[in-house]
Amino acid sequence: VTTSYGRVHCYDSAPDSHTSPALLVHGLGGSSLSLLPVAARLVSRRRVLLVDMLHFSDLSEPLYDALTSSQHVRALLEVIAKCSPGPVDYVGHSVGGGAGIHLATRHGEYLRSLSLINPGGFRTGLDRVMDDVFGIDAVRAAEVLERCVAVRPGLGGALTRRIGRRVLHELLSGRAVRDYLRTIHDQDCVDGVLTKVKCPTLLLWGEEDGLLPKDIALALTNHVADVEAYWVAGCSHLLPLEAPATVASTLARFWALPEERPGLLERLLPPRAPRLTPIPRPRAAAPG
Numbered sequence: 001v002t003t004s005y006g007r008v009h010c011y012d013s014a015p016d017s018h019t020s021p022a023l024l025v026h027g028l029g030g031s032s033l034s035l036l037p038v039a040a041r042l043v044s045r046r047r048v049l050l051v052d053m054l055h056f057s058d059l060s061e062p063l064y065d066a067l068t069s070s071q072h073v074r075a076l077l078e079v080i081a082k083c084s085p086g087p088v089d090y091v092g093h094s095v096g097g098g099a100g101i102h103l104a105t106r107h108g109e110y111l112r113s114l115s116l117i118n119p120g121g122f123r124t125g126l127d128r129v130m131d132d133v134f135g136i137d138a139v140r141a142a143e144v145l146e147r148c149v150a151v152r153p154g155l156g157g158a159l160t161r162r163i164g165r166r167v168l169h170e171l172l173s174g175r176a177v178r179d180y181l182r183t184i185h186d187q188d189c190v191d192g193v194l195t196k197v198k199c200p201t202l203l204l205w206g207e208e209d210g211l212l213p214k215d216i217a218l219a220l221t222n223h224v225a226d227v228e229a230y231w232v233a234g235c236s237h238l239l240p241l242e243a244p245a246t247v248a249s250t251l252a253r254f255w256a257l258p259e260e261r262p263g264l265l266e267r268l269l270p271p272r273a274p275r276l277t278p279i280p281r282p283r284a285a286a287p288g
Helices: 031-041 068-081 095-106 128-135 137-147 158-172 174-184 191-196 215-223 245-253 264-268
Strands: 007-012 022-025 048-052 086-091 110-117 203-208 227-233 276-278
Touching: 007 031, 007 137, 022 031, 031 048, 031 068, 031 086, 031 191, 048 086, 068 095, 068 128, 086 095, 095 110, 095 191, 110 245, 128 174, 137 158, 191 215, 203 215, 203 245, 203 276, 215 245
Parallel strands: 022 048, 022 086, 086 110, 110 203, 203 227
Antiparallel strands: 007 048, 227 276
């Protein structure tokens, strides 16, 4: 998709469709492939559009050396305008969630709903992320990986962790990530604009996330008027990869999609289904 900021690579499950898609946007330094396990569980029931943000994969082709948060948002707006006949159901993971909050507060007419998965874009926790990225080495990459992925059988093998550490080190040490972080100023953070989110909102937060603080989830639950929020037990920051079936089924219910019968493989090997616990909203203060 050609935009004012470059050519944005997308995966579209139904490019000839005239229906509005669910737009899935990945996190810092990653690519749309991180959301593919979620998308694969939704495409039989609705159109899904996966976006590779400019600079964060080799598939998109940016025109400029670095983009600010606002420019990334405007590029997403152009993608929506060219690919969708109406408002989209936006799903954002990590930094992609922060971009979704900016869209909801600045250009709410483009969004039918907003779904956030361990969203970033906040002043809260930013200093730690900066330290992790600009201080990344093999040791720090191993530490960050431990904070991004909950430890459990199947993900704790030495080979898996070695590969994960190398991939994470390569992603976070890349020029694109560092150039993006250098553009961030306080006005780019979404902490102070949450009350302006007016569309129906879903929040899923892997409760063992060691990369971003739980204060973000609490702030969203406290300040977004129409929010449905859950802790996801036993999962961390990479929730779309750790529990894609749970993420997809919760999104489908949130969008009121028809239930899908599980296939033979899922009946024989049921996917992991971590417990969802509602994040309570604060009680209103008593008069006086």
